[in-house]
Amino acid sequence: MSSTATTPAPIPTSSVTELPHIPIPADGTPLGAQQQQFNTLIQQIAAQRALLAQWQQAQQDYRRRYAQELLPALRAFQALLSEYLHWLDTAYARPDLSKADRATLADALARMAADLAQAAQDPATAAAMTALHQHYAPTNAPIPQGRGRGTPPATPSQEAAQGVDMESDSDPDLNDPEALQRYAEQQEAQWQAQQAQAEAARAAHHRARQRKPSAQERQAQAAAQQASQSVRAVYRKLASALHPDRESDPAERARKTVLMQRANQAYADQQLLELLQLQLEIEHIDAAHLARASEERLQHYRHLLTVQLQELQAEVQSLRAQLLPWLPGSSKPSALRKLLRAHLQQLRQDSLHLQDTMRALQTDPQGLKAWIKAQRHGQKAQDS
Numbered sequence: 488m489s490s491t492a493t494t495p496a497p498i499p500t501s502s503v504t505e506l507p508h509i510p511i512p513a514d515g516t517p518l519g520a521q522q523q524q525f526n527t528l529i530q531q532i533a534a535q536r537a538l539l540a541q542w543q544q545a546q547q548d549y550r551r552r553y554a555q556e557l558l559p560a561l562r563a564f565q566a567l568l569s570e571y572l573h574w575l576d577t578a579y580a581r582p583d584l585s586k587a588d589r590a591t592l593a594d595a596l597a598r599m600a601a602d603l604a605q606a607a608q609d610p611a612t613a614a615a616m617t618a619l620h621q622h623y624a625p626t627n628a629p630i631p632q633g634r635g636r637g638t639p640p641a642t643p644s645q646e647a648a649q650g651v652d653m654e655s656d657s658d659p660d661l662n663d664p665e666a667l668q669r670y671a672e673q674q675e676a677q678w679q680a681q682q683a684q685a686e687a688a689r690a691a692h693h694r695a696r697q698r699k700p701s702a703q704e705r706q707a708q709a710a711a712q713q714a715s716q717s718v719r720a721v722y723r724k725l726a727s728a729l730h731p732d733r734e735s736d737p738a739e740r741a742r743k744t745v746l747m748q749r750a751n752q753a754y755a756d757q758q759l760l761e762l763l764q765l766q767l768e769i770e771h772i773d774a775a776h777l778a779r780a781s782e783e784r785l786q787h788y789r790h791l792l793t794v795q796l797q798e799l800q801a802e803v804q805s806l807r808a809q810l811l812p813w814l815p816g817s818s819k820p821s822a823l824r825k826l827l828r829a830h831l832q833q834l835r836q837d838s839l840h841l842q843d844t845m846r847a848l849q850t851d852p853q854g855l856k857a858w859i860k861a862q863r864h865g866q867k868a869q870d871s
Contacts, residue, residue: 506533506767509777521785525777528792535799536760538820542806545820549810552827560834562608567838569612571845572600576619578848578855588856591863597623721762721798722754728769759802763795 506529509522518526578584579592597620604616729747734740746765753761767773772788780788810823848854 506536507773507777510774519782521782521789525785525789525792528789528796532763532792532796532799535796535803539760539799539803539806541820542803542810545823546806546810549823549827557827557830557834558608560831560838564834564838564841565603565607565609565612567841567845568599568603569607569615571841572596572603572616572619574845574848581855583856584859587863588859591859591866593623594625594866595859595862596620597625718754718757718759718762718802721759721766722750725750725762725765725769759798763798766791766795 508526508529509518511518575592575596579589579596584592600616600620600623604613604620607613607616726747729743729750731740731744731747734743746769750762750765753765770788770791772791777788807818844858848858851857
């Protein structure tokens with residue numbers, strides 16, 4: 488729901504009243520072609536008005552339930568995820584982790600912290616995750632070994648004492664300068680390879696974030712940019728027709744002043760239906776006038792109604808595209824309710840899974856090693 492369109496105000500009663508139509512004469516004389524086409528347009532407009540009102544109401548209901556139900560659940564999940572990442576951050580200093588384990592853990596922490604920092608609803612969580620990401624993100628220097636956040640970096644001598652690679656089966660002879668040199672060159676080569684891999688991963692991550700938007704994303708962006716174009720166009724026509732200063736007759740000026748006030752309010756509320764209703768009133772499209780309208784006048788009305796129908800259809804499509812760009816174009820307003828229920832259910836499942844994972848990691852000494860191994864395999868599978 489990334490759209491910046493204004494939330495529609497409740498539909499005014501005057502804009503959803505029954506539209507006028509041409510009744511069949513009492514003597515049973517069939518309606519003419521122009522009259523039949525007029526009635527067909529009226530029926531189509533009524534259907535589009537009802538559909539637009541349903542989408543607007545569905546949007547209001549979704550945003551209300553989002554604020555009352557989904558947003559609190561999302562914040563609770565993000566707080567749990569933040570606690571999870573802080574635990575992993577502390578576990579980074581465990582002495583039983585090898586250099587490769589810490590590299591995998593650091594990569595996972597940097598990635599997960601960056602994602603949470605961007606999505607966090609709570610500013611404090613976002614700031615903490617940003618700091619966590621910056622701490623573990625690849626830099627021009629190797630990630631210091633054997634420390635968590637807040638621990639001073641180890642000096643080269645300390646790193647040598649700790650062992651550069653805890654997975655190594657054979658350590659160099661500290662009394663053999665040539666062996667030490669070969670060992671240093673080997674470790675340097677390994678570090679360069681790790682840095683190259685980290686840089687490639689970071690570049691791939693950057694490219695993924697900078698990728699071109701999909702067709703659905705472009706459709707949603709275009710819809711957001713074009714939102715309420717119909718409202719603006721109709722309002723301009725009304726403002727031109729209703730300008731009170733252009734009327735010399737005091738009674739007509741007073742009538743247009745009232746209508747212009749209604750038009751201004753409808754435009755401020757982004758209410759296309761109310762603006763279209765004003766169009767009908769200005770054109771005197773009511774039962775009394777329709778009964779004696781000439782063919783030429785009916786043709787003029789048909790043209791006006793055709794434009795109204797197109798504007799309504801465009802508004803419905805624009806609102807649907809803003810709300811549900813990832814669903815088929817035939818989606819109904821009820822899809823918003825289903826979408827919210829699905830999001831809530833997914834959040835609950837994710838929270839339960841995260842709680843189970845944290846419990847397993849905290850109670851099983853080998854759980855963290857297994858988790859790191861799964862992360863390593865997952866990253867390899869993603870890179871291949």
